[in-house]
Each structure stands twice: as structure tokens, then as C-alpha cells.
Amino acid sequence: MYHFRPSVRLNPTPAPRRRRAAKTAAVSAGLAGVLVASVLIGTQHANAAVLDGFGIESINGAGNNVAHPTWGQTNTPYTRVAPARYADGRSQMVAAPNSRVISNRIFNDSNQNVFSEHRITQWGWTWGQFLDHTFGLAEGGGPAANIAFDKSDPLESFTNDLGSIGFTRDAAAPGTGTTNARQAVNTVNSYLDASAVYGSTNDRLEWLRDGPVNGNLSDNGPTLMLPNNFLPRATARGNAATAPTMATDGRLAANPAKRMVAGDVRANENIALTATQTLFAREHNRIVGLLPASLSSEEKFQIARRVVIAEQQYITYNEFLPSMGVSIPAYTGYKSNVNTSLTTDFATVGYRAHSQIHGEFGVAFQPGHYTNAQLDQMRAMGIEVNLAGADSELVIPLGVAFFNPDAVPLVGEAEILSALAESEYNNDEMIDNQLRSTLFQIPVPGNEGCLDGPTMPKCFKGVSDLAAIDIERGRDHGMVSYNQLRQAYGLAPKTSFTAITGESTDAFPRDPALTPGNENNDPNSIDFMSTKDIAGNPIALGEANGATSGVKRTTTAARLRATYGGNINAVDAFVGMSAEKHLPGSEFGELQQAIWARQFTALRDGDRFFYGNDPALALIKSQLGIDFHTTLAQVVSRDAGTPLANMNDNLFLVPDDDLPAATCSVDYTITSSWNHQFQTNFKITNTGTQPLSSWTIGYQFANGQQLSNQSWNGAFSQSGNTVTVRNASWNGTLAPGASLDGVGFIGSWDNAANGLPPNFALNGQRCARE
Secondary structure (H helix, E strand, O other), X not given: OOOOOOOOEEOOOOOOOOOOOOOOOOOOHHHHHHHXXXXXXXXXXXXXXXXXXXXOOOOOOOXXXXXXXXXXXXXXXXXXXXXXXXXXXXXXXXXXXXXHHHHHHHHEOOOOOOEOOOOEEOHHHHHHHHHHHHHOOEOOOOOEOOEEOOOOOXXXXXXXXXXXXXXXXXXXXXXOOOOOOOOOEEOOOOOOOOHHHHOOOHHHHHHHEOOOOOOOHHHOOOOEOOHHHOOOEOOOOOOHHHOOOOEEOHHHOOOHHHOEXXXXXXXXXXXXXXXXXXXHHHHHHHXXXXXXXXXXXXXXXXXXXXXXXXXXHHHHHHHHHHHHOOXXXXXXXXXXXXXXXXXXXXXXXXXXXXXXXXXXXXXXXXXXXXXXHHXXXXXXXXXXXXXXXXXXXXXXXXXXXXXXXXXXXXXXXXXXXXXXXXXXXXXXXXXXXXXXOEXXXXXXXXOOOOOOOOOHHHHOOOOEOHXXXXXXXXXXXXXXXXXXXXXXXXXXXXXXXXXXXXXXXXXXXXXXXXXXXXXXXXXXXXXXXXXXXXXXXXXXXXXXXXXXXXXXXXXXXXXXXXXXXXXXXHOEHHHHHHHXXXXXXXXXXXXXXXXXXXXXXXXXXXXXXXXXXXXXXXXXXXXXOOXXXXXXXXXXXXXXXXXXXXXXXXXXXXXXXXXXXXXXXXEEEEEEEEOOEEEEEEEEEEOOOOOEOOOEEEXXXXXXXXXXXXXXXXXXXXXXXXXXXXXXXXXXXXXXXXXXXXXXXXXXXXXXXXXXXXXXXXXXXXXXXO
């Protein structure tokens, strides 16, 4: 998953639209029926008869599925797609290569930044983590199973005074692991219900809401407590020891009373996550402010919560998943036979995309935006302050961003969110050393400044390796091997290491820089030899920005083969998945794509309160003018104050102006949509210097859309989710600077999600989006 939990300590103690003004008259009995209900878990309000079938979504997932009320509920076991694999068939972890040794050879990024090949911004991993903290958190507290650390490993560059990497197994679900296969417990509910904002228990929710904490939710205010418009600290109600539990680590471990409190215990893990949680708490309060005074506090709260949940879902299925290149079938309605409960396969392998996490946050600012005192505070934190007039910038290393809630109000909500517009790292088998070696570690005294890059090893005396922990977590949860997991998801097993990676060879080269016969233990084996940008242009080695692909001295396939003794069936599922060649238009290979598609389809289809199945949302819109259909950019603009004109329409994509110039552009517009159908228009422009005598456009659908037999000015075809458009006999020629408008088709959609294709290629080359 996108959460980082190797040694977490729990402190014990679409386009812009005009919005109609909210009605001031009392709402109808029909709408009141949507709202008037107790949020107490497992109870039903005496006026439930007026709910008119809408109901209120429980805070812990209970009863979402009426026929199976515990499906997706908090504190229930993860389910499985593949069978469990334990050495003794019950709980003993399988013997396998040391996970730090694997990490050093496969996941080491050699201090070279490689960014998303599909221009995904840091909102990709941040939103992914926001979702993760909504629907998944395994119960910890199992026995220690520390990972051996070999300081004599030739590829080891870090010092570890502890002699091992801390790892604790997750707790076994009651009744498992003794006579049957061990299962893990999900401590949050498996629904996209914004539980990271509201929590999964009444006690946490009551503390978060304005009003008294007395065990009676009925006297709480409708708003969430946001002192100075930021998440409350543990001391917000006085005694920090009585505040809800939150995870603390790193610099926050010594000052747990400074922790910010939110619906999920992990809200302080990094400043991007803290800012996102703040954003949606503000959004809740903004919606409450639009509601008429005639409504009760509870009615206002439940309307706002219902809309925020729908917004989280809408952004996920219309922006996040399409941008990541995840294609799922069209929505055909709620299915009571679909269990939304997270699978171990998804939570332990498929949703772990830690390689995407950028090593730093860059915040541009103008002179005078911060006071000298504020800049001094930032420097003391380890933030790099670069003063260059109008080009001034803060550089916040990931290590400084971890468990540092003080940085959020200091740097600013809008400023941190603006930093997420930069590209994230590529989703591949390389993970930044701030995660792969020094996760949550504090630098040694006197070296606070060397938090990133080749100088990192001298700053730290301990090692915490998220890649190794990800591998080990798979073994802890009894995950099958890579090939076995592929088969469980209907994919053919791979028969060679090159088939996994898409490379040409799994043999080590004859290279004078390598030790013959011992190449896998030679530090030179992981050197980068060349890098290229998103347009395929060479980039100088070591450049901090621009590279989206690279070639190392040895192939990943060769290092995989050597590390696993030539046995492809021994490859850990997480390792093989991470090394897979990506599918066209996707950030993922076959296995990760299949895992995501299956789980996110279940999260949609098995949720009775999914926005596509919830008539209460239409009633809220018609009677109160509050519409959940929103883009993430619109939420940021409303609640962080950043003008829409200063952001990309799709915040999950880097603006084309920030990328190397493309030789073509495509303006794809949905000109109209109606019941299960939509019409499009393409405008194609040759922005290059060479004329085109013919053209072919390629892109992918994300939400199960289908072409109809109606199209014009181009020959359209579809295979799976991939659409190809070829020129007609009369419009293939495009001179430099020339445009062709009026290419289009009528297609079908599911009336729930119709995400815009994020990327287009013309004759195999990347096209800019107009």
C-alpha cells in the first residue's frame, strides 16, 4: 500500500460550474429522510421509516451490504484471491533470499531520478495514499521477525549499528494460523467512504467534530474542528493523552502531543498527506456553510459527509484511475453479491507503489511571501531555502516531510499542494533511498543537511528499508510467488526473466567494469549508463529533473536471474510485479493492472452507497444545489485558495507546458452526453517542423467506454480499452502548423464515469493535450 508502516509507533495516550445558493426554506420530508438518522454504529433511528430507502452509511462499514452486513466492515480479515503460501501451511514464513540483498540489487535507484513516463504528478501517489488510508490498515503487533543486515554485502553503502532491519509481523486474525492458514485483519472498513477524514469509530468522530465530547453525538456541531483552518493538534481539547491515537515516528516520536488528529491514525506520515486530509476536512466545513439554517446540526453533518464521500469516489474513478492507466469495466449497478473487502493480494502486493514517491517537494515563492523568521524556522527543519528573487524556491526533502506536522502551517496548505503538481517518480523497481534505506530515520547530529543523494550514508547510522519490508510483508501474509499470483489473476506464468521485464537479455555483459562471474555482487552492476526524457531525447546522467527512462550497465532481468538462482518460480510476487514491463498507456504491468482493476471494480460494484447508485445525491443537488461532480482542481481552488487558472485541469497530470515540446497536439472534447451515450470532437494539430502524409492516433479508455458504429472524418477501431483513429482518405496530409478539426464519434458510457483519456500518441509519438 501507499502507507509506510515498518516501525510505526502508536501514541498510547468536471469543468467549473456556477453553484446555486442554498435554499433557506426547510427541506422536504423526502430530503430530511436522507439525513435524520443516528450515526451510532449498529443502531437505527426511530424515524427510519422516513428514510425512503436512502439510509445513512455506517461509520464502520457495517450493514452496507444488507445480506452480508460484515462484508467490508472494520476489524474483519482480508480476503484472498490466491491461496495462502506458508512453509508449514499455517503461518511460518517461507525461506527465500534476504530481502535487503534483493533490495540492494533490484530496487536501488543509484541516486538517479527517473520520473513518470506518463506525466503523472505527485498527486498520483498522494491520492493513492489518501485512498489507502481510507480502506486499509492491517492490525500490527505480531512477533518480531527482523531482517538480517549484511554489512559485508558489496552493494551495501549504509551503516546499520543495529545489525538488522526492524520488522514486525502483522497480527493473526482470531482462529487462524494454528490449524489453518494465517490471515491478517483490516482495522478500517473496505469502502471508499472518506473514513480517513471522519474515522471509523464514534469516539474518534466525536472528538473531531465541533462540540462537547461526552459520548453523545447528537449534541455535536455539524463542522469538523479546524483550529486556524488546520487539523487539530492532540492538545486541541486540553489533555493530549485523551486525544485519539495517532501514529508517531521520526521527529514526531519525541513530541507526540504535537501530533495532528484526523480520521485515520497515519495522517502525520508526510506533509502531502496531512495537507490532503486538511483539504477535505475544509471541504466538509465549506459544504456545511452552504446549508440552510433550518437544518439541524446532524442533518448538515450527514449531508456534508455524504457529498465528501461521493467527491472522493468521483475523483478516484474519473481522474485518478484514468490518469494511472487503470481500465475497469463499465458500471452496471450495485451488486449485492460482490464483497468489497480488500484482498490480501491487493493490500500486500498490488497496492504497494512506493517507487512513485518523489524524493522531495519543491515550493516556488515570491519575495516577501515568507518572513525571515519563517525562513529560519524552515532552515532549522532541514528545508533548503533558495532565494533567487521571483524564482525563489523551497526544497523539502522527503525525510523532512515525514512526521512533521509543524511544516504544514509553516509552509502553507496551498503551497504544499502546489508542490504536488510536479512529476512523481516512475512506477518501476527503483525506490528512493529516503524510503529504501532511511525511512523515518533522524540524521546524526551535525549532518542535518545531507538528507538526499550520494551523501546520505554518512548522515545515518540505522537502516529501515521499505522495499525490503514490502517483500517481507508479502512473506508475512503468505503471498504466493509471482508466477502463482499471475495465474490466480488469470494471467499466463512468465517463462523467462526477460519476459517479465521486456528487456533483450538476462545475461550479464562482458564489461571491463564488472567482475567476471561475480557481476551480481559488483557495485558497478547498477550504474546508470544513459537516461532519456519523455520525448526520447538524451538527458545527462545525474540530472535531477527530466529523465523518464534509463539504462543500467546490467539488465534488471540479469540481476533477477542471479538473485533468485535462475529459478523464475521463486521470484517474490512484489518483486516480479514491480519489474514488469508496462502496458500501453499505463503506469503498470500486467499483474499490477489486473490486481488494481479487480479491487477497484469490487469497491465500486459492491458499495450500496456508491455515487452511481445513490439517489440521495440527486435530491441533495436538486433541493440544495450542492453537486458532488467535481474535479480535484476545483476542490483545491475552493478550499486552499489556488486560482483554477494556476492549475492544470487534471491535477494528476503534469501540464504540457512543463514538458519537452511535442510535435503534435490533440484537443479531445466530449461535446455532449446523454443516457448511456456521448459525442466527441478531435482537433489534431501538427506542431512539428515536418509535414504529415498520414496520421494514426492512439489512446486508452478507462471506464469501459465503447465506440459505436457512428464516426466521422476518421477510421475508428477499438481493441480492449485501446482506441486507434486513422486518417480518412482525404485528410491525411497535415503541414507544419496545420490543424484538422471535426474528427469524432459517438460512444457509450455507463452514466457514472467518463474519464478523459490522459495521453495521446500520434504516429507513435507523444502528443500534447490542448
